[in-house]
Amino acid sequence: MFDSPENLNLNPDELAAFIRRVYDANARARAAVTDRLLRAKLAFDAQYSPDELAYIHSVGGSDSYYPITKIKCTTGAAWIRKILGGSEKPWAIEPTPDPDLSDPLVQQIVQATMAEMQRITAMGLQMTPDDAYEYARDVRELMVQYRNERAADAAKEMERLIEDELVDGGFKSAFNEFLADLLPYPAAFLRCVKRIEHVSMVESAEDSGAVRLVEKEVERYRFERISPLHVFPAAGQKKVDDGNLVIVSLYSLSELGKLAGVSGYNATEIAAVIAENSSAAEPGDETDPLAAYPEAKLFDQEQYRQNGKIAALEFYGAVPGRLLKSWCVRSMSPVQAAEFYPDSPQVPLSPEEFEQKLQQAAAEGIAQSEEDAAAVKVRIAGVDGVEDIDQLEDLKFYEVYAVVVRNHCIYCSLSAASRYIYSASYRANIDSIWGEGIADLLHHVQRSVNSLMRSRNNNLALAGAPQVIINTDAVRLKPGEPLQITPFKQWFVSGSGYYGAQKPFELMQIPDVSDSLSRELEKELVFADRISGIPEYSQGVSKGAENGAAGTASGLSMLLDAASNQIKDPINNIDEGLYEPLIRDLYYDKINDPEVPNSAKGDFKIHARGAIGLAFKEQSQIRRREFFSLVLQSPLLQQILKPEGIVALTREVVRTLDMPVNDIVTSETEFAAQQQQLQLQQQAAAAQSDELQAAIQQIDEQLAAGQISPQEADRAKRALAGEIQAAQRQQGGQPVPGGPEMQRQATREDAR
Numbered sequence: 001m002f003d004s005p006e007n008l009n010l011n012p013d014e015l016a017a018f019i020r021r022v023y024d025a026n027a028r029a030r031a032a033v034t035d036r037l038l039r040a041k042l043a044f045d046a047q048y049s050p051d052e053l054a055y056i057h058s059v060g061g062s063d064s065y066y067p068i069t070k071i072k073c074t075t076g077a078a079w080i081r082k083i084l085g086g087s088e089k090p091w092a093i094e095p096t097p098d099p100d101l102s103d104p105l106v107q108q109i110v111q112a113t114m115a116e117m118q119r120i121t122a123m124g125l126q127m128t129p130d131d132a133y134e135y136a137r138d139v140r141e142l143m144v145q146y147r148n149e150r151a152a153d154a155a156k157e158m159e160r161l162i163e164d165e166l167v168d169g170g171f172k173s174a175f176n177e178f179l180a181d182l183l184p185y186p187a188a189f190l191r192c193v194k195r196i197e198h199v200s201m202v203e204s205a206e207d208s209g210a211v212r213l214v215e216k217e218v219e220r221y222r223f224e225r226i227s228p229l230h231v232f233p234a235a236g237q238k239k240v241d242d243g244n245l246v247i248v249s250l251y252s253l254s255e256l257g258k259l260a261g262v263s264g265y266n267a268t269e270i271a272a273v274i275a276e277n278s279s280a281a282e283p284g285d286e287t288d289p290l291a292a293y294p295e296a297k298l299f300d301q302e303q304y305r306q307n308g309k310i311a312a313l314e315f316y317g318a319v320p321g322r323l324l325k326s327w328c329v330r331s332m333s334p335v336q337a338a339e340f341y342p343d344s345p346q347v348p349l350s351p352e353e354f355e356q357k358l359q360q361a362a363a364e365g366i367a368q369s370e371e372d373a374a375a376v377k378v379r380i381a382g383v384d385g386v387e388d389i390d391q392l393e394d395l396k397f398y399e400v401y402a403v404v405v406r407n408h409c410i411y412c413s414l415s416a417a418s419r420y421i422y423s424a425s426y427r428a429n430i431d432s433i434w435g436e437g438i439a440d441l442l443h444h445v446q447r448s449v450n451s452l453m454r455s456r457n458n459n460l461a462l463a464g465a466p467q468v469i470i471n472t473d474a475v476r477l478k479p480g481e482p483l484q485i486t487p488f489k490q491w492f493v494s495g496s497g498y499y500g501a502q503k504p505f506e507l508m509q510i511p512d513v514s515d516s517l518s519r520e521l522e523k524e525l526v527f528a529d530r531i532s533g534i535p536e537y538s539q540g541v542s543k544g545a546e547n548g549a550a551g552t553a554s555g556l557s558m559l560l561d562a563a564s565n566q567i568k569d570p571i572n573n574i575d576e577g578l579y580e581p582l583i584r585d586l587y588y589d590k591i592n593d594p595e596v597p598n599s600a601k602g603d604f605k606i607h608a609r610g611a612i613g614l615a616f617k618e619q620s621q622i623r624r625r626e627f628f629s630l631v632l633q634s635p636l637l638q639q640i641l642k643p644e645g646i647v648a649l650t651r652e653v654v655r656t657l658d659m660p661v662n663d664i665v666t667s668e669t670e671f672a673a674q675q676q677q678l679q680l681q682q683q684a685a686a687a688q689s690d691e692l693q694a695a696i697q698q699i700d701e702q703l704a705a706g707q708i709s710p711q712e713a714d715r716a717k718r719a720l721a722g723e724i725q726a727a728q729r730q731q732g733g734q735p736v737p738g739g740p741e742m743q744r745q746a747t748r749e750d751a752r
Helices: 014-029 031-044 050-059 068-084 103-122 129-168 171-182 253-259 267-278 294-301 321-330 334-340 351-363 370-380 443-463 514-532 553-592 610-633 635-640 643-656 668-704 710-730 739-751
Strands: 091-095 188-204 211-226 245-252 309-320 397-405 408-414 421-424 467-470 505-508 604-608
Touching: 014 031, 014 245, 014 309, 014 321, 014 397, 014 408, 031 068, 031 443, 068 171, 068 443, 068 514, 068 553, 091 129, 091 553, 103 129, 129 171, 129 211, 129 553, 129 604, 171 188, 171 211, 171 553, 188 553, 245 253, 253 267, 253 408, 267 408, 309 321, 321 397, 321 408, 421 553, 443 514, 553 604, 610 635, 610 643, 643 668, 668 710
Parallel strands: none
Antiparallel strands: 091 604, 188 211, 188 421, 245 309, 309 397, 397 408, 467 505
């Protein structure tokens, strides 16, 4: 399938030749896995291989295919999607638990304690060492609490920012495609890339307020699924971030043309690729010289080349500095050569010629200083992240990301700490990237099921009608009469022979053994349930619930809980291989992004909770509702819990019911505003109550001084009684001194 690069006519681009040798070695190392990948694809598509289909047709009979692999894959994908796609995120960002305070905070505690001691001493009092220790401990607890609250708020803000990136980058659709690969194939792959996109945005002018539609260039994350057929890891590679990894991708001519002006891309090599493609034969022509490239053959099998796209190799791995220097020199365009070296604009140049031309440029005044010479090198060097190719050591290996099209390296850059590529397997293998998919687990079961299905169909076809044995010696047919069996047909037989007239034909019935074959088929399907970890009753099939523990709702729930123990493994693999490294990479990018506010940054830890959510999601929802009911029924708990805590608990309970939380429950901000308004009202009512009490006291003083009569005092108090009761209601039902007693006294006076 893959040709050796020594058989190809490689040009002097040493970096491209090096990457091609790596790809060839990786392709040979992946040969056995390639067979498994193709076999898994056929099993998921419910198709026989060409050799198997040819053998079945040579024998004759049914060629039916029972799609047990596809059924298990789709059911498992739906099961995992339900677990990870609930109302809660399958990942979380939390502050790192750090009980130790930094030195500046410790100094603040000491300074606050000393200031308090001075204040108490100035008042003529004395603070003992024990008092100072208690005061410092209280200050420390307040600081730790404040720091933890700030860290929790920052973690929530970081979660919101990352979740926005996932939504805008199309992570949901990419994850669904990733999940579709995870079940059948030995591994699934997803990557995150940054792209500059033209986005239409609505803006309003600040001066006039006019609304208009503007086009802007926005850098966004994009999440893409990578087909396992296009991933070529090195032999023995255990993780995607280790070893030399090659990914085969597709580029159209228009895409290559647009990349010619992008930083880091070699316009000369891109032009050479486009020129070679324009002179090549039509796709599919066996005389096409481009067919010698192994990656082109890979896409020929998948019928992609008819779309007019070119296969390319994306390389992630270590490259010696000597090759990077060579490619940096080759990356100089003719325009740059004519500008800096007008006497000899030759491309490519060797490293020695490069140094000579650089010295010549300095001597001619083009580069008068070391800074100018460095600027010349920056313009010539094409490797992103390399400011001066003299920094590169010949024998030192550098992690790079490079793109090779045919024999041309069109892009190269120093790679970051992460490759932004993530992988997981249904059944992980600690010694390899490639684990086991359902197609691997059910390979032998699938063959047995197909054989039993074909035998059953063949037996039903044979047993459905009798076999006819015709005695050609006994049958006397008229000339031209066909030998057919029809109702009321008259048979003329010969009377010769030892036993006189003979029967013209006999019927033989093939025994029907389809029931026994069906029972064997059911046994194989039970084996498939056990091996795959996806039981039949998880698909909603009622047949599995007719007998045994699955016959009741509680029994079926117990069986599903037991089956979920096996589905935890792939979910845990997704947590460790996809969610945790992906969220960690996005978190590191946000930390280094100057546009992200410092209020969202901090020392956080990332943890995925998919497997934990599977084990405790239902139980936690039940316990949360029980606790909420207990809080509503217990006045003591209502006094212990904070009012804002009860609001948060109510919102969580409503959220688990998949109901619109904001439309039903007051938000925490709105509740805080309501509490503040209520507090202001209570303070105003208390002030009014104090004024009323002062008025009552004044009436009593006037009565004692003889300034007013008892009847006038009673009428004045009776007028104030209503105002006192209104003030009492505004204070939340708290009694106002003198209010009810004064009302009763006024009532008695009226009765008298």
